[in-house]
Structures are given as structure tokens and as C-alpha cells.
Amino acid sequence: MADEPLIDKIHDLSDLELATLICLVAQEHCIIDTEPDSIDDLVLELELVAAKVFGLSHAVIDCSEHTSLDDFAYSILSAEGSPARSTSPVRTRADSYFLNAPTFQSIAARSPVSENFADNKSIANVIIAKNLDEAPKQVQIQALELMRTKRIYTRTSVQSAPKRFLFIALLAGGEGPRLTKHLNDQMFISHFHDPEDGFPNLEEKYDDGSSISSVVKKSPIVPEPYLLPxxxxxxIEHLSQLSEYTTVTVELSEYQQDIIAFLRLHRAVAGGISATATRNFDKLSKCLAPLHDLSYATPSLVALAARKIYPHRIHIVQPEKERSMQWGSDVDAVAAELDGIGAEDVIEDVLGSAGAETPL
Structure with a gap:
């Protein structure tokens, strides 16, 4: 189990800091959702979380429908690092990512960025992709490849992600899947940050009484070398090792499988309970145990894991495609039954008394 000072530090973390820690321990990536009016404050808060709490470099990508592959590639190369492998034999693969078409026009052609821009840069530890769901499909595919291979190809080099690497898709408003199918399924967990819960690091930084929303960030937030994270x-490495040795009993494994089966059979679910989600469900259940100073998973941790693994994955079925329609149900009655049901409602149904039986 983790030592007491570390557990005390974990208990003092905010919800955003804890979500970041879980992903770093699991070496996975996440979606963070909030209200549209608070997304800019949340970007600043996550920058401070990366820099102050974990001592990690970060980069912010402000995505839109006009974001190009070049915009994406150059935005994440924000941290100073060693020269890239510009002589790599796989360099030719980069040409297929940057077509000489107007849609993929490079930011280098529109700004004084040199062709050797990436040569003295490296990929940041934490990448915050604001409004990633608004980015074109090819940019989201590039993000997916970066997460899977931990590499990205620029015009002149191949860049590798650092060992501690976290990609955060920062979204605003909405429920259920909003990213492309495979990118959405690659995201380990999703978390909604209620603005009423505050932005503790940002409030501490600007505690002079000025409005947080009116703050103009004049320079990037960077880790202060004289302050230990x-x-x-x-x-993080210690917690990661402990999670690998977390005990999961046979009864608890059965409980996990029952939850998965009930989710797949729920009348409101059209899809999203994938094999990747199942692997992540088991992994998160184990990762949560050492954070609670336990060497074994418990039913409550499994339920908590389900609430973080599935909300962004579950597709709610259209009334005309609901399975009871095969036996003559009235579409208006089905629509009324499904009205207002979201992914979180489905999960609570399955975890409630009418769903999977909790082992004693």
C-alpha cells in the first residue's frame, strides 16, 4: 500500500487534480467536460495543475473547424527539448499527412515559423485540446495516432512523446459521444467539472480580488524550478506499480461482467460497451485501489469506475430502433419512455437495485 504522507496528499487533491493523477498512473488519456462559459477558466486551471501539482510541461490547442494538421502538430511542440530525429527513415511517411492542398495549408506558410521549428522542440507532457470535438475528422485521427503510437510526424522530423504523457480533450456542454468513434473509445475516462466546484489553483494565483475571467495570460504557465511538485x-510510478498488484476476487470479476452485460442489454443503449471499454473498466478498478490505501478492489470502487468509464461512450438508441419495436411496440410510447434518458441515467439504472447484484 502507499505510505501515509502520499495518501494525505492524494486526499487533498481537487477533482481535476485527481482525474489527472488517475490518468498519469494508468498511462491513459481523458475527456474533461464543463459548462461553455467556464471552458477558458478550465484551460488555465489545467495548465496550473500540470505545472504546479505535477511539475509537467504542457501545451494548449484551441481547436475549431479550421484547425489543420499542421496547426495541430506545431501546437503540441511547445516544450524545449532535444533535436528531433529529422534523419529518421520513416520521415517519408510524414508527406502523406501534409498534403499540398488548401485545406491542409501549413501555419508555416502563414507565419514566420521556420522549417526547422520542430528541431529544437519536443512534445509536451500534458496536451490540452480545447474543443477537440469541433476539429476536422483528420485532426482527430491525428490525435488518435499520437495517443496510440506516442509519435507525431512534422514536415521535417518525427517527434516522440515523453514517458509521462497525457492528452486531455477539453469539451464544453453536451452528453454522450462527441468525438470520432475510435478516438472517443480510446479515451480512458470522462469527468465533468462543475464550475461551482471552483478553480482552486487559478483562484490562488489571482487572489488579489480580480475576476478570474478577466485575467489576460501574458506568458505561458511553466513549472517553477525552485518549487517541488x-x-x-x-x-506516480509507485502508485502505478501498486495498481498492477491490486487483488480482484472472482466475485468482483463476476460483478464487473454483470455490469457490462446489463449495460449492453439496457433498452436505452444502442452501443458503446466495447472491448476497449471493458479493459479500461478493469484497469481503472485496479488503479483506484491504491489511491484509497487499499491493496484490493471493492464493489464501491468498481461502481465508481463504471461512472467514469462509460458516460462518454454510451449511445442512446433512437426510438424507432429500440429492440421492443421488433415485437410491435408503439414508437410514440417508446419515445416517451426514452425521453430525457442520458448515459448517466443508464449507468445509475444498472448500478441500482434493478441492475447487477452487488457482492457482499
Whole structure:
């Protein structure tokens, strides 16, 4: 189990800091959702979380329908690093990503960025992709490849992601899947941050009484070298090792499988309970145990894992495609039954008394 000082530090973390820690421990990526009016404050808060709490470099990508592959590639190369492998034999593959068409016009052609821009840069530890769901499909595919291979190809080089690497898709408003199918399924967890829960790091930084929303960020937020991060690389590695040895009993494994079966059979679910989600469900259940100073998973941790793994994956069925329509149900009655049901409602149904039986 983790030592007491580390557990105390974990208990003092905010919801955003804890979500970041879970992903770093699991070496996975996440979706963070909030209200549209608070997304800019949330970007600043996540920058401070990366810099102050974990001592990690970060990059922010402000996505829109006009974001190109070049915009994406150059935006994430924000941290100073060693020269890229510009002589790599796989360099020719980059040409297929950057077509000489107006749609993929490089930011280098529109700004004084040199062709050797990437040569003295490296991929940031934490990438915050604001409004990633608004980016074109080819940009989302590029993000997916970066997460899977931990590499990205620019015009002149191949860049590799650092060992501690986290990609955060920052979305605003909405429920259920909003990214492309495979990118959405690649996201480990999803978390909704209620603005009423505050932005503690941002409020601490600007505690002079000025409005947070009116703050103009004049320079990037960077880790201060004389301040040690609250959660160190050794802490994360230790928690990661502990999660690998978390005990999951046969009864608890059956409970996990029952939850998955009930989700797949729920009348409101059209899809989203994938094999990837199942693997992530098991992984998160194990990762949560050491954060609670346990060497074994419990039913409550499994339920918590389900609430984080599935909300962004579940597709709610259209009334005309609901399975009871095969036996003559009235479409208006089905529509009334499904009205207002979201992914979280489905999960609570399955975890409630009418769903999977909790092991004693």
C-alpha cells in the first residue's frame, strides 16, 4: 500500500487534480467536460495543475473547424527539448499527412515559423485540446495516432512523446459521444467539472480580488524550478506499480461482467460497451485501489469506475430502433419512455437495485 504522507496528499487533491493523477498512473488519456462559459477558466486551471501539482510541461490547442494538421502538430511542440530525429527513415511517411492542398495549408506558410521549428522542440507532457470535438475528422485521427503510437510526424522530423504523457480533450456542454468513434473509445475516462466546484489553483494565483475571467495570460504557465511538485514522478510510478498488484476476487470479476452485460442489454443503449471499454473498466478498478490505501478492489470502487468509464461512450438508441419495436411496440410510447434518458441515467439504472447484484 502507499505510505501515509502520499495518501494525505492524494486526499487533498481537487477533482481535476485527481482525474489527472488517475490518468498519469494508468498511462491513459481523458475527456474533461464543463459548462461553455467556464471552458477558458478550465484551460488555465489545467495548465496550473500540470505545472504546479505535477511539475509537467504542457501545451494548449484551441481547436475549431479550421484547425489543420499542421496547426495541430506545431501546437503540441511547445516544450524545449532535444533535436528531433529529422534523419529518421520513416520521415517519408510524414508527406502523406501534409498534403499540398488548401485545406491542409501549413501555419508555416502563414507565419514566420521556420522549417526547422520542430528541431529544437519536443512534445509536451500534458496536451490540452480545447474543443477537440469541433476539429476536422483528420485532426482527430491525428490525435488518435499520437495517443496510440506516442509519435507525431512534422514536415521535417518525427517527434516522440515523453514517458509521462497525457492528452486531455477539453469539451464544453453536451452528453454522450462527441468525438470520432475510435478516438472517443480510446479515451480512458470522462469527468465533468462543475464550475461551482471552483478553480482552486487559478483562484490562488489571482487572489488579489480580480475576476478570474478577466485575467489576460501574458506568458505561458511553466513549472517553477525552485518549487517541488506536490505529486512527484516517483509518487506516480509507485502508485502505478501498486495498481498492477491490486487483488480482484472472482466475485468482483463476476460483478464487473454483470455490469457490462446489463449495460449492453439496457433498452436505452444502442452501443458503446466495447472491448476497449471493458479493459479500461478493469484497469481503472485496479488503479483506484491504491489511491484509497487499499491493496484490493471493492464493489464501491468498481461502481465508481463504471461512472467514469462509460458516460462518454454510451449511445442512446433512437426510438424507432429500440429492440421492443421488433415485437410491435408503439414508437410514440417508446419515445416517451426514452425521453430525457442520458448515459448517466443508464449507468445509475444498472448500478441500482434493478441492475447487477452487488457482492457482499
Amino acid at each position: 506536490r505529486i512527484s514522478a516517483m509518487d
